[in-house]
Amino acid sequence: DAKTTQPPSMDCAEGRAANLPCNHSTISGNEYVYWYRQIHSQGPQYIIHGLKNNETNEMASLIITEDRKSSTLILPHATLRDTAVYYCIAPTNAGGTSYGKLTFGQGTILTVHP
């Protein structure tokens, strides 16, 4: 898996956009970037993933730089329920057939304030 680096914590005001950065400078050309979030004492939940194009779904947007060395997860209108730990990972992709380890780092603790 490519190593990912995230800030340990971030704050955001309710209703504002939360922009969570992730560095993955060693990412390979066929490795996707995935984002998950974990609310306290629950299993992580998938948010979004992308390869090189920006992606958007009902939960968030993912912006990947052109060189693919970093990405930003955007929660456009953060709510108190978005308070969670956010993980960015880039699992090794063995040619689209499988990947082995699925390694998570420490993630970013996002706290949304009223």
Added chain:
Amino acid sequence: DGGITQSPKYLFRKEGQNVTLSCEQNLNHDAMYWYRQDPGQGLRLIYYSQIVNDFQKGDIAEGYSVSREKKESFPLTVTSAQKNPTAFYLCASTLGRGDTEAFFGQGTRLTVV
């Protein structure tokens, strides 16, 4: 509904006893994973399996054992050799293809006294 189920949610054991945590999925996923999470920490990979009858050690496999006799099941045994077994344990599965998301169970909180 398809999903991944861990049981039980809370488990208590006496020190020195082996204990087995259950993980079952009905998603027809090939790959399954076990993680350990300590308070305020991220997820650390214990073991993973990409296919039935095959598994590999993760980053912290010492004191743990697994089996993968069926595609749906990936039980984790915490042995008496694990020095600090009290933790939150999470199981996950993926289709096994490189561009698919991981699904997680709700976790088992193991307390050893």
